Amino acid sequence: MATxxxxxxxxxxxxxxxxxxxxxxxxxxxxxxxxxxxGVVSAIIxxxxxxxxxxxxxxxxxxxxxxxFAQTRKPPTALHLLGTDNLGRDSFSRLIHGxxxxxxxxxxxxxxxxxxxxxxxxxxxxxxxxxxxxxxxxLEVLLAFPTLILAMLxxxxxxxxxxxVIIAIAVTRVPGTCRVVRSVxxxxxxxxxxxxxxxxxxxxxxxxWRHVAPQCVAPWLVLVTVNLGSAIFAEASLSFLGxxxxxxxxxxxxxLGGVLAEAFKPPWWLVLFPGLTITITVLCCNLLGxxxxxxxxxxxxxxxx
Amino acid sequence: xxxxLATRLASAIATLVGITILIFLxxxxxxxxxxxxxxxxxxxxxxxxPAELQRARAxxxxxxxxxxxxxxxxxxxxxxxxxxxxxxxxPIRDLILRRAxxxxxxxxxAIVLSWIIGIPIGSYSAxxxxxxGDLLIRGILTFLTAVPSFWLGLTLVLIxxxxxxxxxxxxxxxxxxxxxxxxxxxxxxAIALGLGLSAITARMTRSSVxxxxxxxxxRTARSKGLxxxxxxxxxxxxxxxxxxxxxxxLALGGLLGGSVAVERAFGVPGLGLALxxxxxxxxxxxxxxxxxxxxxxYTVINFLVxxxxxxxxxxxxxx
Numbered sequence: 001m002a003t004x005x006x007x008x009x010x011x012x013x014x015x016x017x018x019x020x021x022x023x024x025x026x027x028x029x030x031x032x033x034x035x036x037x038x039g040v041v042s043a044i045i046x047x048x049x050x051x052x053x054x055x056x057x058x059x060x061x062x063x064x065x066x067x068x069f070a071q072t073r074k075p076p077t078a079l080h081l082l083g084t085d086n087l088g089r090d091s092f093s094r095l096i097h098g099x100x101x102x103x104x105x106x107x108x109x110x111x112x113x114x115x116x117x118x119x120x121x122x123x124x125x126x127x128x129x130x131x132x133x134x135x136x137x138x139l140e141v142l143l144a145f146p147t148l149i150l151a152m153l154x155x156x157x158x159x160x161x162x163x164x165v166i167i168a169i170a171v172t173r174v175p176g177t178c179r180v181v182r183s184v185x186x187x188x189x190x191x192x193x194x195x196x197x198x199x200x201x202x203x204x205x206x207x208x209w210r211h212v213a214p215q216c217v218a219p220w221l222v223l224v225t226v227n228l229g230s231a232i233f234a235e236a237s238l239s240f241l242g243x244x245x246x247x248x249x250x251x252x253x254x255x256l257g258g259v260l261a262e263a264f265k266p267p268w269w270l271v272l273f274p275g276l277t278i279t280i281t282v283l284c285c286n287l288l289g290x291x292x293x294x295x296x297x298x299x300x301x302x303x304x305x
Numbered sequence: 306x307x308x309x310l311a312t313r314l315a316s317a318i319a320t321l322v323g324i325t326i327l328i329f330l331x332x333x334x335x336x337x338x339x340x341x342x343x344x345x346x347x348x349x350x351x352x353x354x355p356a357e358l359q360r361a362r363a364x365x366x367x368x369x370x371x372x373x374x375x376x377x378x379x380x381x382x383x384x385x386x387x388x389x390x391x392x393x394x395x396p397i398r399d400l401i402l403r404r405a406x407x408x409x410x411x412x413x414x415a416i417v418l419s420w421i422i423g424i425p426i427g428s429y430s431a432x433x434x435x436x437x438g439d440l441l442i443r444g445i446l447t448f449l450t451a452v453p454s455f456w457l458g459l460t461l462v463l464i465x466x467x468x469x470x471x472x473x474x475x476x477x478x479x480x481x482x483x484x485x486x487x488x489x490x491x492x493x494x495a496i497a498l499g500l501g502l503s504a505i506t507a508r509m510t511r512s513s514v515x516x517x518x519x520x521x522x523x524r525t526a527r528s529k530g531l532x533x534x535x536x537x538x539x540x541x542x543x544x545x546x547x548x549x550x551x552x553x554x555l556a557l558g559g560l561l562g563g564s565v566a567v568e569r570a571f572g573v574p575g576l577g578l579a580l581x582x583x584x585x586x587x588x589x590x591x592x593x594x595x596x597x598x599x600x601x602x603y604t605v606i607n608f609l610v611x612x613x614x615x616x617x618x619x620x621x622x623x624x
Contacts, residue, residue, distance in 0.1 A: 240566055
């Protein structure tokens with residue numbers, strides 16, 4: 001009978017089966033959501049913007065690049081929801097397609113920059129010594145410039161273009177992330193469970209990835225969210241200055257930059273809507289980051305409960 | 306203190322050397338040399354025959370080995386010679402001296418503005434924490450920190466043009482020549498930068514005041530029967546504002562970067578606009594030395610902020 005079968009190792013250790021793990025995650029997410037309603041709202045807005053960006057070609061009412069010289073500088077109407085620019089291009093369609101480019105730049109640069117920062121921080125915190133010294137010196141040089149100036153410098157070196165903008169913004173994200181991860185590693189390294197793993201003969205590589213790295217994920221995630229906002233801001237600033245995404249391709253930043261040519265009577269709708277979109281998106285990233293930090297940091301969590 | 310100062314100074318100098326290397330690499334090695342960039346050899350439009358290019362390179366010293374060029378650049382800086390603009394032939398030192406007062410004025414006014422707005426709001430928020438006023442203020446502050454300052458600048462310009470028939474003057478007017486004209490130039494960018502900074506200052510003030518509000522010495526002051534106003538001003542704010550003022554120094558560094566886009570939005574002829582212009586014209590000597598200036602300023606400011614912290618807090622200096 002079944003009773004004679006030896007109990008599985010999982011039953012002995014009391015570990016949960018994968019199926020119920022998902023249920024647990026679902027429950028803790030729901031619990032977190034109740035505690036941080038603002039975070040949920042921000043997440044929903046961000047996801048909607050992402051969906052708009054992904055489906056841009058299907059939902060945009062006009063071709064974002066198509067000029068129409070009979071319809072230049074028209075204020076918002078039922079046909080052109082957010083008006084048209086100086087070349088008669090539909091502002092609403094440009095904003096939607098701009099979301100695609102801006103978010104693509106922001107997301108890829110944050111992924112590249114923050115993953116690099118994570119790995120560098122892990123190695124530099126755990127290995128210490130020469131590797132740490134060299135990494136920290138190099139990062140200090142990167143930190144010695146205001147973010148925007150550093151991105152500009154890299155863009156001069158790499159030349160303008162989608163790929164180079166991504167790289168430039170990614171590089172500016174590395175030092176901060178690396179420092180945060182490194183500081184977490186430095187404290188986690190001294191914990192007893194790490195010592196126990198070392199005593200059991202685990203290799204440094206295994207300790208680093210299986211025991212230390214998971215501890216850094218929570219603060220790292222918070223950083224990723226906030227960095228997403230900073231990356232959107234960086235792209236907007238660079239493109240606004242004319243050294244980021246090059247026109248005619250629309251991005252939120254260069255739509256604002258286009259207004260600069262209209263020094264005599266800038267149409268208000270061309271200033272208001274792209275800027276508002278940037279603000280709302282960055283705001284949502286910040287709020288989501290704040291909520292994540294409150295939920296993931298046990299010290300704050302205890303205070304909230 | 307002396308030992309801390311010495312180590313911190315050494316690392317600042319190492320950083321400065323690193324800055325020069327990074328700038329030099331970005332300017333000379335990554336894209337090929339500057340002449341390749343403006344000629345058809347790279348992405349530029351100028352048609353130059355190989356012989357002409359060769360002659361131009363020789364006249365600019367670009368045909369020499371990289372380490373000679375790098376050393377020459379450092380020597381020139383040490384001598385106070387920052388070279389000339391490639392297109393206008395104007396000495397870059399003059400360009401910096403002419404435009405720096407405007408940018409520093411903007412940064413200075415922005416910081417003072419952030420104190421005037423941020424400190425009272427932050428203190429109010431802390432004293433009434435978790436009440437309606439505090440929640441409203443925190444909401445506004447969170448929103449303000451997400452507003453790009455250059456967009457705020459554009460909006461101010463737009464409002465000025467549409468409603469007040471005002472537009473930012475595009476010339477340089479110094480404060481000591483004509484203070485009315487000067488204020489007209491700098492006030493817009495200063496507000497655009499100052500509002501965002503106020504939000505940060507207010508948040509800092511709030512948390513700093515909250516930390517001290519429940520300290521023992523404040524309780525003692527209360528039990529002595531001192532009035533609430535005196536307690537707040539003399540026993541709380543005096544302590545709480547020190548870190549706020551110091552952190553404003555750090556914010557000054559951030560302003561350097563932000564001011565570039567804001568100056569562009571207003572068309573104010575400061576250092577930032579010069580940098581943008583140089584970027585668009587690929588005026589490499591100007592870019593190289595302006596970026597260096599920004600890096601050096603930022604490093605020096607950070608160094609001074611660190612020093613003031615160590616001076617205020619013994620735990621850092623012996624840590």
